[in-house]
Amino acid sequence: MVLSNKERPTRRSQAWFGRQDRDGFIYRSWMKNRGIPHDQFDGRPVIGICNTYSELTPCNSHFRTLAEQVKIGVWEAGGFPLEFPVMSLGETLLRPTAMLFRNLASMDVEESIRGNPLDGIVLLMGCDKTTPSLLMGASSCDLPTIGVSGGPMLSGKYRGGELGSGTDVWKMSEDVRAGNMSQEEFFEAESCMHRSHGHCMTMGTASTMASMVEALGMSLPGNAAIPAVDARRNVLARASGRRIVQMVKDDLIMSRILTRAAFENAIRVNAAIGGSTNAVIHLLAIAGRIGVDLTLDDWDKLGHGLPCLVDLQPSGKHLMEDFYYAGGLPAVIRELESVIDRSALTVNGNTLWDNCKDAPNWNREVIRAFDDPFKPDAGIAILRGNLCPDGAVIKPSAATPALLKHTGRAVVFENSDHMHQRLDDENLDVDENCILVLKNCGPKGYPGMAEAGNMPLPPKVLRKGITDMVRISDARMSGTAYGSVVLHVAPEAAAGGPLALVQDGDMIELDVPARTLHLLVSDAELERRRAAWSPPPAPMHRGWVKLYVDHVQQADKGADLDFLVGKSGAGIPKDSH
Incomplete structure (x- = not known):
């Protein structure tokens, strides 16, 4: 049966499949080469399954199976699922860093959604940069969207x-x-x-961002922690396929979920789980796409003083498998009752609090009570000072307490190559009281802001039994890493920030309780050095790297491209015929 135009529901996909003319013939006929019956084009919701499967992204190598479960759920709910690939970003193999391509992948997602007959989207994401890139691209379109993470691997x-x-x-x-x-x-x-499918099973960036998806309300409850190879991960994928069909019918678009309250909740949850510093840069970028005013200082203002409740590596000892068995993120959110916005909407149509208010906690060793925390003061600290006028970040829960207030002599590496050449030199003038400084590893400088910030310690220091030193850079660090590491210094050295002017022997003062980071060099001397400074040569004069370096914003703005900030919606493009 063919519905008349008056009977036909108004959906985006019908601008393609509902046409009764030559172009409608083309759109439907070519789709039918897979054996799709004509009644699939009758106005039912068309659901795009955005898949970051790739054998070059080990964390996402099981996504074919996950996508099939989503499809089953969509079919069961009366939708029409269509899977499509987008650029996959694996931090373990992709050089120079997957972060260089986060914004490119987000453009792939955005244009794939906008240019195709899709009414709702399911995002399949796992390795850490795939999560923000998919959320960023989908936010720019603002259709009904639900996230499904791939899940952590089993404990090593x-x-x-x-x-x-x-x-x-x-x-x-x-x-x-x-x-x-x-x-x-x-x-x-x-x-x-690494003995099963899945992403890092520590509270690294992948686990952190999966938790952020759930805390933002962009996934069904339980998404963050179910192991990748647990059958319940497939159940969640299937349930998400069912749910997205109803979200399309209800017009539950992303901007109704990704509100200011949702981001505030995510910041507080990040503190409670001991989450990665990378969440800062990713949530700033996602907020910029959806149009929420979120700043670097919000991370300190909202997360400062909150306890870390979850005893997981790298801040603690347990792993994500233990976290799931203990109750997962819903158990954490229940403990945060007094500080979260309980009215924030989630993709299942309930509030965040409705989803979590009765969540059980099966292991108080792994997930501690709010008034008996694992660490009393967590969150992300935002530093200011003449070395980082636009801010820098440090994760106090992963640092050595005695180093949170420290003054030391700078040992400077001009770039990552210089660091690797110099660090193991037995003649390097360094001891455990020094501060290691790494330049030119920020968004423009690396390029792509690699995870080089947790610099190795010099062997001559390691042999003394020292396991931590203060380290400062414009780079990021892996969410699985730990230590007294100051990151995301802005402006970066390659953009002419004060970090570029630091020299061997300069004294630097770090005071995390006071939220300050100062280079103890006179303004006159810094001006003299600035006059002699010249920017590093461009890493490439063509292609994506040139576009990226020319347009990337600094870390305090989320390192998105300037022309991608904001959303363009999912308006229907002109016909291609």
């Missing part, structure tokens, strides 16, 4: 103990450099750490 097992991806790599690699672990043992651990 090694010689009777547990290994956490990333976090234990940093520890063991330092042990090898210090002569405390053999190369053979290192290789053995390599085969024991």
Whole structure:
């Protein structure tokens, strides 16, 4: 049966499939080459499944299975699912850094959605940059959208103990450099750490961003922590497929969910889980796309003084599998009753509080009570001073308490190559009281703002049994990393920020309780140095890298491209015929 125009529901997809003319023939006929019956074009919601599957992104290598579960759910709810690929970003293999391509992938997502006959979107995301890139691109279109994360892998097992991806790599690699672990043992651990599909099972950036998706209300409850290979991950994917069909019918678009209250909740949840510093830069970028006024200072204002409730690596000892069995993110949100906005809407049509108010906590060792926290003062601290006039970030819960207030002599690396060349030199004039400074690793400088901020310690320091030093850079660090590491210094060195002017021997004062970071050099001397400074050469004169370097904003703005801020909606483009 063919519906008349008067009977036909008005949906975006009907601008393609509802046409009764030559172009309608073209749109429908070519789709029918897969055996799709004519009644699939009768006005039912067309759901795009945005898939970041790639064998080059190990965290997302199981997404074919996940997409099939979403499709089943869409079919069951009376929708018409259509899967499409977008650029996949795997931090483990992609050089120079997946962050260089986050904005490019977001453009891929945005234009794929806008240019196709889609009424609602399911985002499949796992490895850490795929989550913000998909949310950014979808936000720019503002259709009904639901997120499905790939889930963490099972806990690593090694010689009777547990290994956490990333976090234990940093520890063991330092042990090898210090002569405390053999190369053979290192290789053995390599085969024991990652033993199932899924992303990092520590509270790294992938787990943090999956938690942010749930805290923002952009996924069904439980999304953040179900292990990738647990059957309940497939159940969640299938339920999400069902739910997106109803979201289209209800016109529950992203901007109704991604409100200021949602971002405030996410910042508070990030503090409670001991989340990655990368969440700062990603949430700023997502907020910029959807049109919410969120600033770097909001991270300190909203998260300062909140307790860390979750005892997970890298801040603690447990892993994501333990977190899920303990109750997952709903149990954490229940503990935050007194500080969250309980009225924030989520994709299932309920408020965040309705979803979590009865969530059980099965293990108080893993998820602590609000009044008996794992660490009393967590969150992300935002520093200001003459070394970072536009801000810098540090994660106090992952730092050594004694180093949160520290003055030391700078040992300066002009870029990452210089660091690698110089760091292992036994003649390097460095001790544990020094401050390691890394330049030209920010958005423009690397380019792409790589995870180079958690610099290795010099072997001569490691051999003393020292495991942490203050480190400062315009880079990011892996969410699986730890230490007294100041990151995202803005403006970056390559953009002429004060970081570019630091020299060996300068004294630097860090005072996290006072939220300050100062270079103890006179203004006159800094002006003299600035007059002699020249920017580094452009990394490339064509292609994406040139476009990126020419238009990327600084870290305090989320490192989005200036011309991508804001949303363009999902208006229907002109016909292609």
